[in-house]
Amino acid sequence: MAPITNGRHLFNEVPTGYPIPGRTTVYDASQTIDLDCAPLDGGFLLKTLVLSIDPYMRGRMRDLSKTSYSAPYELGKPIFGFGVGVVLRSEHPTIKAGSHLYGIFLFQEYTIQSDAKWLEVVENKEKLPWSVYVGAAGMPGQTAYSAWKKFAQAKRGEIVFVTTGAGAVGSQVIQLAKRDGLRVIASAGSEDKVQFMKELGADVAFNYKTTNTLEVLQKEGPIDVYWDNVGGETLDAAFEAAAKHARFIECGMISSYNTAPYLLKNMMNVVSKEIKMSGFIVTSIFSEFKETFYTEIPAMLANGQLKYREDITRGLEHVGEAILAVLKGTNVGKSVIVVADH
């Protein structure tokens, strides 16, 4: 078979504020690949099916000199993130052709690689769409599940405040909290998302763009658990409305990824209210919960006990817009790039 285009999405420029589609990252169609004949050199040929767009990717778009928990993207090279693909050919001792793999993918249509360290086989007995394996059954779902189990110390009747409650992580946190018998306050940035959070079971759901967060928390709180995906002013409101001995699960601070930091006025409440703040990266804690996660969650997603919502974009050329959307919160549900159907 003749070589075909192997489309890629490249990191092109370090952004100063929000990333700019077509400038911060660019689509590139200059490479080709011969799917039948390209030498594998003991490795395997992987076809990308779905790729995950997540807020943490903004942190990788930095100058190489800055260190952080996530490896930075390299200028001129494909960005990378979570994905699912299918093995087309293999000379690898443990990777079989036809297998579906989940893990860290380059943002390109096809890759030949010898190292499967960041990949694992997805059985998918539940026949879920592959996109779910980068969302509710993938890293975001794992984030919600493992940090909730590890840090919430949830007691029936307590009150939790969940930010980005309509997003990939927050929507699962709401449902886990309701299953544990908590009263759930949840925020998001549109009326449509508020409606979705109510469908997920949130007792109080509000649009933080039109409703004052602190006023809601003062009326509906004090809060025993705070799921923080946003930081900044919302975190400050949570400090103010926290109950004694509140647990703050520090998952992300999207409000500060693209803009200047916010002046926290209530930081002292960490001491005075004896708050426990637990920052975490899912990859550090997931192994402890992996077995129960895969036993419980995909089945509950398949039978509808757990709800999820996806925002699907087709084609690697639209990655830039999809990243900007998750950083601005204009996506509705888990943002996924579908590169190929099978």
Added chain:
Amino acid sequence: MAPITNGRHLFNEVPTGYPIPGRTTVYDASQTIDLDCAPLDGGFLLKTLVLSIDPYMRGRMRDLSKTSYSAPYELGKPIFGFGVGVVLRSEHPTIKAGSHLYGIFLFQEYTIQSDAKWLEVVENKEKLPWSVYVGAAGMPGQTAYSAWKKFAQAKRGEIVFVTTGAGAVGSQVIQLAKRDGLRVIASAGSEDKVQFMKELGADVAFNYKTTNTLEVLQKEGPIDVYWDNVGGETLDAAFEAAAKHARFIECGMISSYNTAPYLLKNMMNVVSKEIKMSGFIVTSIFSEFKETFYTEIPAMLANGQLKYREDITRGLEHVGEAILAVLKGTNVGKSVIVVADH
């Protein structure tokens, strides 16, 4: 015996910044008491010997409408805090004349009270000065001991950064950390205090007023444990110099008690470095450690295994200056008011 003056130190005005001696609080000598004949009504007559001056007292000097972990002082009434006194007379079923009591005292020379809920008997087998029972063997020592045991998760060879390392709490934290085999970086605000921290065993001791904290931490860190008594810019430096999975023990934030909050720029490191921040109030956690504390600490203070330093002021009329000194850090060692010798 004729009635004698019963001097008191009263809360007089809510301060806006630093408290002003003689205005925020005032000494009052208008009351008298007849030590022999004053009716006890089933209670006991307590003579105040020593009173503790601590930074948290600033938090009580607030408008009654503001809630916080500590009860506010009432205008026109004596302030209160930790103290040791001796029972002169008693009709109380469990409190005996001649006993020494530790606990919450009104800042006045003599009190008649029926409720001993906030008081406990001090045996003092080690014959320590009573002042030590409001310092290294009292609330500040208990703070250092119990939070270190509960939150530090200290491992031999790790690095800890202790702020206010020459103070009542920090000086004991330094010594506990050294006993656990950690490398200790410690800061305070004068050359004299730096010298004292070195005597306590600090491996790196510096004056934060003349040396850049972040530069020290970047050279000597990263830090695995941070003992925070100051908050603000120092906390921000600790975020920046924290090791992965660092534990931040949030004991106080004195930098913000009298001035505007500081703009934290590195708060996101809580997430990216998976930092665990534990805010606490000693009275919530001490019961778990009380038995071992009283078994170990007074004896180690008596035999010199644990060092401490005191800043003694004689007389209730000087309470205002003493409070201002601990808030400005001009005291050297645990600030104690000696009201009477015995």
